[in-house]
Amino acid sequence: MSTLAAELFTLLLMAFALGMDAFSIGLGMGMYKLRLRQLFYIGITVGVFHVVMPLVGMLTGSFLSDTFGTFASLLGGVLLLVLGIQMFVSSFRNDDGPALAPVGFGLFVFALSVSLDSFSVGLSLGIFGARTFVAIACFGIVATVLTWLGLWLGRHVQGWLGNYSEALGGAILFAFGLKLLLALF
Template identity: 65%
Template sequence: MNFSEIVGEMITLVIMAFALGLDAFSVGLGMGLIRLRLKQIFYIGVTIGFFHVWMPLLGMSIGKLLSDKLGHIASYAGGILLLALGVQMIYSSFKKEEAGFIKPVGFGLLVFALSVSLDSFSVGLSLGIFGARTLLTIAVFGVVSMGLTWLGLLLGKRVQGWLGSYSEVLGGSILLAFGIKLLFPL
């Protein structure tokens, strides 16, 4: 790979990480409405960043295994998976139901971090099939999600949730675009 291909991959990964991190950002906005100390905000961001490293790593490992066995068919499966995930994110943003609120401490924090990082597993699976660089991918996903979580928590009191559903629509749209790119390469 030459330098421009690496830069292109990095830009793609940052955009995908941003799309995945918007879930954590939007939930962080809502969670920011409760009084959290800076120490709690720090731990929440680090925990979500940790999950956004391990979930795509697990997905990428499985995706690479599938890619070795299925070849070019696997890249179509990755594209379809990204399309489905994008549609699911957009659909869930229009649902009016609110789940019971989980406090972001102890076991509740682990449940919260897992719930906002499950889509990272699916995207990691697609990226593993596509052959993305593992270390670069998990580093970008972890840092971006941690930063977006902190940003969401800190801005939560000011914006009071009006951006939440729009950010999920934006994230889903970005994943749809990358799914189409995998299905119809230039």
């Protein structure tokens, strides 16, 4: 497999892991009485945030990599490990769901909350020198599609998959963090 294909595959897996947050929360929000137009805007907004947050993270990570070298690589791997553990653990907490409706300011808060982890992953990717456009395109497209899928499924089923999807996303991020750390040694 070529290096571009391998990087694309890795980025798609990471995008899937990050998008599982949006999917699982979208699953719960899909149980609100939302019109299809609202579902469309929610997905687009989450996708935009999943482009902006990792882009800022990648730019910051690139600067850190140039400045601090191996230490920055170690930090990037540790960030992915911690993020993966946090996502995995939070998936088993019993939350009642979002306190804000996904419209107006509530949509902004929702999109920001599900994309904050994208900043950390972007930071790690910037440290490791990933292709910026490919990474943010993967993150934005996958997050948008998974959000739409979660919202749509939430309209049709009860939240039986939500916790497990976020746990899967956390496990994938943890595995990538471990892979990045093992590559240093």
